[in-house]
Amino acid sequence: MKRIALIITILFVVALNGYFYFEKSLFSEKVNLWDRVPSNTILVYESKDLVERWNHFLETPIWKSLAEAEDFSRIKSNLELLDSIGGSQGHIDRLIKSSSTLISMQVIGKNKFDFTYFIDLSAVESQKIATGILEAFKDGGSFDKRIYQGYELQEISSKGRTFTYLIDKNVFIGSFTPFLVEDVVRLMDGGVSQKFIDVNNDVFQMPKLTEDDGNLYINISNFSQFIGAFQKSDLRKDSRKVSNFGKSIFLDLSINEDKILFNGFTTTEKSDFLNTFKNQDPSSSNLKYFIPNLTATLYRYSFSNALAWQKEVKEYWKHYSKEYLTERNHFEDTNEFKFNDLFAWLGNEVALATVETFGAAKEAKLVYVSAKDINQALNQLNTFSESLAKVEGDSVYVEKFSNLDIRELKIEDFPKYAFGPLFSGFDECYYAVLGDYIVFGNSIQALKQLITDIEGENTWGRSVAFNKFLDSNLEEANVNLIFNTQSAWSGILGDFDPSWREYAQKYGAIFKGFRLGSLQFSRLDDSFYTSLALAFEKQQYIVKNQYFKPLVSYQSNFPLITKPFVVKNHVDNSLETFVQDSAYNVSLISSEGELLWTDSMGQPIISDVEQVDFYKNGKLQYFFATPNRLHIIDRLGNYIDGYPLKVEADRIQFASVVDYDKSKRYRFLIGTERGNLYLYNKEGVALEGWTPRETTGKLATAPFHVRVRGRDCIVAIQQDGNVNVMNRRGEMMKGFPLKLGVRFDTKPFLQYGSDFSKTVLTLLSREGKLIQINLEGKVLKSDQLYQPTKQTSFQLVQDALSKTYLIVRQDLGRVVLINADGEEILSKDYLSSGELKVQFYNFSPDNKIYAITDQQQGFTYIYDQKGELVNAQPLDSEYEIATLFFENNNKYQVYSISDNSFIITEF
Numbered sequence: 001m002k003r004i005a006l007i008i009t010i011l012f013v014v015a016l017n018g019y020f021y022f023e024k025s026l027f028s029e030k031v032n033l034w035d036r037v038p039s040n041t042i043l044v045y046e047s048k049d050l051v052e053r054w055n056h057f058l059e060t061p062i063w064k065s066l067a068e069a070e071d072f073s074r075i076k077s078n079l080e081l082l083d084s085i086g087g088s089q090g091h092i093d094r095l096i097k098s099s100s101t102l103i104s105m106q107v108i109g110k111n112k113f114d115f116t117y118f119i120d121l122s123a124v125e126s127q128k129i130a131t132g133i134l135e136a137f138k139d140g141g142s143f144d145k146r147i148y149q150g151y152e153l154q155e156i157s158s159k160g161r162t163f164t165y166l167i168d169k170n171v172f173i174g175s176f177t178p179f180l181v182e183d184v185v186r187l188m189d190g191g192v193s194q195k196f197i198d199v200n201n202d203v204f205q206m207p208k209l210t211e212d213d214g215n216l217y218i219n220i221s222n223f224s225q226f227i228g229a230f231q232k233s234d235l236r237k238d239s240r241k242v243s244n245f246g247k248s249i250f251l252d253l254s255i256n257e258d259k260i261l262f263n264g265f266t267t268t269e270k271s272d273f274l275n276t277f278k279n280q281d282p283s284s285s286n287l288k289y290f291i292p293n294l295t296a297t298l299y300r301y302s303f304s305n306a307l308a309w310q311k312e313v314k315e316y317w318k319h320y321s322k323e324y325l326t327e328r329n330h331f332e333d334t335n336e337f338k339f340n341d342l343f344a345w346l347g348n349e350v351a352l353a354t355v356e357t358f359g360a361a362k363e364a365k366l367v368y369v370s371a372k373d374i375n376q377a378l379n380q381l382n383t384f385s386e387s388l389a390k391v392e393g394d395s396v397y398v399e400k401f402s403n404l405d406i407r408e409l410k411i412e413d414f415p416k417y418a419f420g421p422l423f424s425g426f427d428e429c430y431y432a433v434l435g436d437y438i439v440f441g442n443s444i445q446a447l448k449q450l451i452t453d454i455e456g457e458n459t460w461g462r463s464v465a466f467n468k469f470l471d472s473n474l475e476e477a478n479v480n481l482i483f484n485t486q487s488a489w490s491g492i493l494g495d496f497d498p499s500w501r502e503y504a505q506k507y508g509a510i511f512k513g514f515r516l517g518s519l520q521f522s523r524l525d526d527s528f529y530t531s532l533a534l535a536f537e538k539q540q541y542i543v544k545n546q547y548f549k550p551l552v553s554y555q556s557n558f559p560l561i562t563k564p565f566v567v568k569n570h571v572d573n574s575l576e577t578f579v580q581d582s583a584y585n586v587s588l589i590s591s592e593g594e595l596l597w598t599d600s601m602g603q604p605i606i607s608d609v610e611q612v613d614f615y616k617n618g619k620l621q622y623f624f625a626t627p628n629r630l631h632i633i634d635r636l637g638n639y640i641d642g643y644p645l646k647v648e649a650d651r652i653q654f655a656s657v658v659d660y661d662k663s664k665r666y667r668f669l670i671g672t673e674r675g676n677l678y679l680y681n682k683e684g685v686a687l688e689g690w691t692p693r694e695t696t697g698k699l700a701t702a703p704f705h706v707r708v709r710g711r712d713c714i715v716a717i718q719q720d721g722n723v724n725v726m727n728r729r730g731e732m733m734k735g736f737p738l739k740l741g742v743r744f745d746t747k748p749f750l751q752y753g754s755d756f757s758k759t760v761l762t763l764l765s766r767e768g769k770l771i772q773i774n775l776e777g778k779v780l781k782s783d784q785l786y787q788p789t790k791q792t793s794f795q796l797v798q799d800a801l802s803k804t805y806l807i808v809r810q811d812l813g814r815v816v817l818i819n820a821d822g823e824e825i826l827s828k829d830y831l832s833s834g835e836l837k838v839q840f841y842n843f844s845p846d847n848k849i850y851a852i853t854d855q856q857q858g859f860t861y862i863y864d865q866k867g868e869l870v871n872a873q874p875l876d877s878e879y880e881i882a883t884l885f886f887e888n889n890n891k892y893q894v895y896s897i898s899d900n901s902f903i904i905t906e907f
Contacts, residue, residue: 037196122170202267203250218249262532276312282476289461296488300351300480345376364446402662464888477520552593552904563879564895565609597637607655625655654702689730700744735777749805764796799842826867
């Protein structure tokens, strides 16, 4: 992409080829194009109808997206220019159309690769066309010639570049890198021992499609050089391991409207990794229902006999990873653990998922191991975990979460030693049973988030986009790699060599258009059927300055006084909206804007509306608080038994639901206007130590619950800067209260760690003091942010899903948004004397929404991830909005309240 695009280069070279016909007689005998391709070639593209395939590609949305990059857009303009120079008679098109073409690729140096072009000019028609083109081109550049090993090489210089070519009998050979042509000369002269076709002969015997967009031949051993050309230097050693994967690949190419498909075969040699599956039947899988939507990459192996596969892969390790195999054997001996016993209960698949974690200390990793006997699996792993704990004089750590047991395996890199070096990265190891799988996580939080995603249906199996893509993949495969480019992008950039990283960042939006991809290998007779799929989805840019049109509206008899609370209907999973009006009536509104029911509370709602499964039967109710009561009503508007619950406390300011371990044994946490804390159980009984638990001042924000490694605590932050962390009995924990001596009025951002010392709270004072503390009461960081004036105020705003945060700096009417890395997102002036309310929605790295509400004037401004205004005129909204994103149609829906109106708009 940093060079003249391939297609244009071919056309340019062939046109200039006419020069040759004035200096030599034409072909004395025919030579096969493949006989001139040297063995050091990485890959070769073959086409017998390049022009037609190229014109077809120009019509696809894929090309239209690629053309937004300068390197790609130059292809079409150069083609048109070339044709005009050549007489505008279509000579060049006819020349290529009448000739077979090969394009080979070789590495030419650090971070560089280039191409050699081979064109068959044996047809009489080709000779005539080439001669005709000469007249148009002979004055267009500087021509020279030189002799290399007895062969005359022609060199044409134009626009600062030199193209070298020769014609051997009927074969035109040319490249912008002279020594690539010299490589071909050495092959012709016997200086290079083998041809590409000889080294990779097996794939040339494979069946081929006739109606496709060309063929691709890959030498896997050489392909690792190509990968290394993009990687930073410390990763190139690992990339060379690709050469041990297989021998050669042949692929038919097919380009559709929204997908690029490669299908063909891979051949292997005895010592190759892929050959470890030579006697293994591939299997299908239901794993997609356990893979989170934020997964960046998934590697999956499947086999019909796990023990037999382990035997084969150990031979592979013995050949290529002797050091690792020695470590694995040492692991077994030291820990008295036999991997043969594990592979005896292992079912037909094992997989590794890496999951996007939005700036956490380490990326989340999950290993899925199917078990044909789950009891045998648990018996071995539980016995092993107990033996490890016993060595340290401790008991096994077990935590129940959503009625599932998560157990610790107190040893480093267990999955790596079990399944291979690919499965490393488990400095901690926890496991749980999910269906027929044992799932290992590299942190307890990784497993908790997985369980939460499954229960929330945030998995590949429930995603429209992923199912559409997965349905077009091979149903059964021995080796799978599936990737989500958007989720994997930050990791990809981190692995790039700096010179390529800059290029990738510049055109990142284009590359991320190939959102999903897969590479699959499935044993078929003596080779492996191979499929590579790249699904294209043009980046959906939000239209700027658009006018929002209501999709749904509802008119209340009285002004509405709460933000819209979007809730789920447990009967059909539809979305409904819970609101309250100035007469203190609460109402439930359907997704079509119909009033389902209304009832009077007699008091204003002062908390969020949260859904609970009070009876643990899958039916959801609504929890909220008024100044002196807790309310739980069902979806029909009826109170459950025992509610509303009158609270013996001063006026309630904050109320929330606490579910320690997702067991639905709910606790209700209350903070009052005086700063007192209460904790009630489901039956409305105040728990010991919380009747009340007094603090020394008014609360800055709602108190909240944190659980780390089975330890629970309640965090309450006061306006005067005191941070209180208490255990479940209301007792102050060691290191607290912590007096920070600054003013707070926003909720901190919580980043979970493996224990209290590594779990971090990020707090921001009103005056711009950014402070990080851990749950042991230690201050880790304290920085004063830039404060332009004494009137400047700061807020910390979490995104709606608590993945990350942003900093809001406000000085009179100017608002500046700064992300967690300190980068300014936007800076705007507003005609408002009041404080503006900022909301942040982080749906994905490339899908962020910022909303700024001027409650004084009743306006909301919506900005995209670049900080550019979306709505042409402010949205009428007097309260915070709710925003949802629907991936099936790439649309956002905004729920807003203004006066008597509740409105849903879409953009």
